[in-house]
Amino acid sequence: MALEMNVEMKNSDDLLKVEGICKSFGKMLAVNQCSLEVSKGTITALIGPNGAGKTTLFNLISGFHKPDTGKVFLKGDRIDGLRPDKIFHKGLIRTFQISRELEKMTLLENLMLVPGQQEGEIIWNAWFRPWRVRAQEKQVKERALETLRFVELFHLKDEYAGNLSTGQKRLLEIARTMMADPEIVLLDEPGAGVNPTLMNKLIGYIHQLNGRGITFLIVEHNMELVMTICDPIIVMNAGSILTQGTPPQIRNDERVINAYLGD
Amino acid sequence: MDLSGLFSYFVFFLVIVSVYGLLSLGLNIQWGYTKLFNIGIAGFFAVGAYTSAILTTPPAMDRVGGFNMPFLPALVIAVLLSGFIAFLIGIPTLKLKEDYLAIATIGIAETIRLFFNNEAWLANGVRGVSGIPRPFQHYITFNYNLFYLLLMVVFVIGVYLAIEKALKSPWGRVLKAIGEDETVTQAMGKNIIRYKMESLVLGSMIMGMAGSLYAHFIQFISPEVFVPMSATFLVWVMLIAGGSGSNKGALLGALVIWGLWSLTDLITNVVPVDYAVKAGAFRVIAIAIFLEVILLVRPQGILGEKSVMKAAKKQEQE
Ligand SMILES: Nc1ncnc2c1ncn2[C@@H]1O[C@H](COP(=O)(O)OP(=O)(O)OP(=O)(O)O)[C@@H](O)[C@H]1O
Numbered sequence A: 001m002a003l004e005m006n007v008e009m010k011n012s013d014d015l016l017k018v019e020g021i022c023k024s025f026g027k028m029l030a031v032n033q034c035s036l037e038v039s040k041g042t043i044t045a046l047i048g049p050n051g052a053g054k055t056t057l058f059n060l061i062s063g064f065h066k067p068d069t070g071k072v073f074l075k076g077d078r079i080d081g082l083r084p085d086k087i088f089h090k091g092l093i094r095t096f097q098i099s100r101e102l103e104k105m106t107l108l109e110n111l112m113l114v115p116g117q118q119e120g121e122i123i124w125n126a127w128f129r130p131w132r133v134r135a136q137e138k139q140v141k142e143r144a145l146e147t148l149r150f151v152e153l154f155h156l157k158d159e160y161a162g163n164l165s166t167g168q169k170r171l172l173e174i175a176r177t178m179m180a181d182p183e184i185v186l187l188d189e190p191g192a193g194v195n196p197t198l199m200n201k202l203i204g205y206i207h208q209l210n211g212r213g214i215t216f217l218i219v220e221h222n223m224e225l226v227m228t229i230c231d232p233i234i235v236m237n238a239g240s241i242l243t244q245g246t247p248p249q250i251r252n253d254e255r256v257i258n259a260y261l262g263d
Numbered sequence B: 001m002d003l004s005g006l007f008s009y010f011v012f013f014l015v016i017v018s019v020y021g022l023l024s025l026g027l028n029i030q031w032g033y034t035k036l037f038n039i040g041i042a043g044f045f046a047v048g049a050y051t052s053a054i055l056t057t058p059p060a061m062d063r064v065g066g067f068n069m070p071f072l073p074a075l076v077i078a079v080l081l082s083g084f085i086a087f088l089i090g091i092p093t094l095k096l097k098e099d100y101l102a103i104a105t106i107g108i109a110e111t112i113r114l115f116f117n118n119e120a121w122l123a124n125g126v127r128g129v130s131g132i133p134r135p136f137q138h139y140i141t142f143n144y145n146l147f148y149l150l151l152m153v154v155f156v157i158g159v160y161l162a163i164e165k166a167l168k169s170p171w172g173r174v175l176k177a178i179g180e181d182e183t184v185t186q187a188m189g190k191n192i193i194r195y196k197m198e199s200l201v202l203g204s205m206i207m208g209m210a211g212s213l214y215a216h217f218i219q220f221i222s223p224e225v226f227v228p229m230s231a232t233f234l235v236w237v238m239l240i241a242g243g244s245g246s247n248k249g250a251l252l253g254a255l256v257i258w259g260l261w262s263l264t265d266l267i268t269n270v271v272p273v274d275y276a277v278k279a280g281a282f283r284v285i286a287i288a289i290f291l292e293v294i295l296l297v298r299p300q301g302i303l304g305e306k307s308v309m310k311a312a313k314k315q316e317q318e
């Protein structure tokens, strides 16, 4: 019986599945019985008014918070309660609402940090297998440069990340997720503080990466981004899932409009 | 002081600088890269020194040991033991906020000092351990202190090259990232507890090595050597002044600050006895003022990397 269920999970298209998850901070119930599914290959949006619990849900999925109750599955495997770095290695990477670059490191270093299982991350290898470390560093660097070219930040490769503009930091964040070779990327407001020109670029990059097979779950307030590339759209309000649907359905849903206006 | 007196003073001075250089290099791994707030350097220094002292001295009636062990094996044990104690401290504290590591390290360091102070059966209490043998003494036909300085230089260069290699590798890149933002580093898939532990242990091992080498040079140690002022605070000043995050800066800081410290010592020695206590306070003030000046002129330390914010400001002005 249990085995059957497992098989069923693995066969479904749900790359990410959240089941009845709850999280409270003291008396405040930030996420209340949330369930959602993200299908492989989609760009799924998670929208909702301020304080709806979107970031908290991201923290629960990515391992930064432990759920009070409920389960999270990635490719059919339970991941709730795992450490964030373990979840990363299972193919899920997330960004932060306020971009958090490593400010005193260069763009190149920011990207070269990301790939997992680097030989040189073991101090022993750094000392006793320097040639292997060097060979791998060369590959990682090559990839980092290529990624910087993709997001058009190549000319800033040796700049400290702390010196980038808000919009450029958002691009660096996208570049960083690419370096991880993820299956699914969770973006927390990638468009916050981004000017319209850069916004179009950002939308283009996400679209292209999705074309390469990366699944996205995006929290975003910018409706242009949400309505042009996201489908389905999940709406959250007061810690729970309000509804889910295609962009036209969501646009015409009265409950969604009420939630945003506040009732 | 005649010329040869000046020469031997200088050799002695440089050996002590090398000991501090090692302490400062150890702290640079912990603080300069990983931002681990170890304010119990004296503890690891003491463990290294006492371990070597107890292991290498001939048997004594009134304390544990000695064991007549040769210099190098004792040094290895001293280094491993310092690392092991760091490991034990790291287990409960590295998961928590950084303040806990600070409290734990200074707490353990003071406990170690007071333990050696009060438990006379262990290492002779306040009277300390004397007669710590000089390594390779029988083979040295020239000025022994000069030989010891060369030995110290070999150790300092060896440690410098080893940690420079490690810190410039992907391993060091992860430490640096943790020092900047733990949360993001973890989101990028790094097991931050593992790296913080490695940083804490490696740095503390180097501090233990410094303790062992110090004990063999002075040939006498007592709890008084391991007070927080000279064995922890000074090392911090050295690293901050020299340039946190730079190994060369760590070494230069040791030279400059120990130079200044010795200079103020010369001055306090010539003032009348009545003023001696005040003079002691004057030394600390002198060091503090010097640090203040450096931080005003060069916030990143003498050899530290240029700070990002400065570069950002410059960009804005352009
Ligand atoms: N670490 C925390 N401790 C206490 N309360 C928290 C914590 N994190 C979030 N909250 C609370 O939980 C609720 C949900 O916050 P959350 O940040 O998840 O909302 P959000 O949907 O991401 O909002 P926004 O659109 O403003 O980013 C808020 O009321 C917030 O104050």
Ligand SMILES: [Mg+2]
Pocket (backbone or CB within 6 Å): A054, A055, A056, A097
């Ligand atoms: Mg949020």
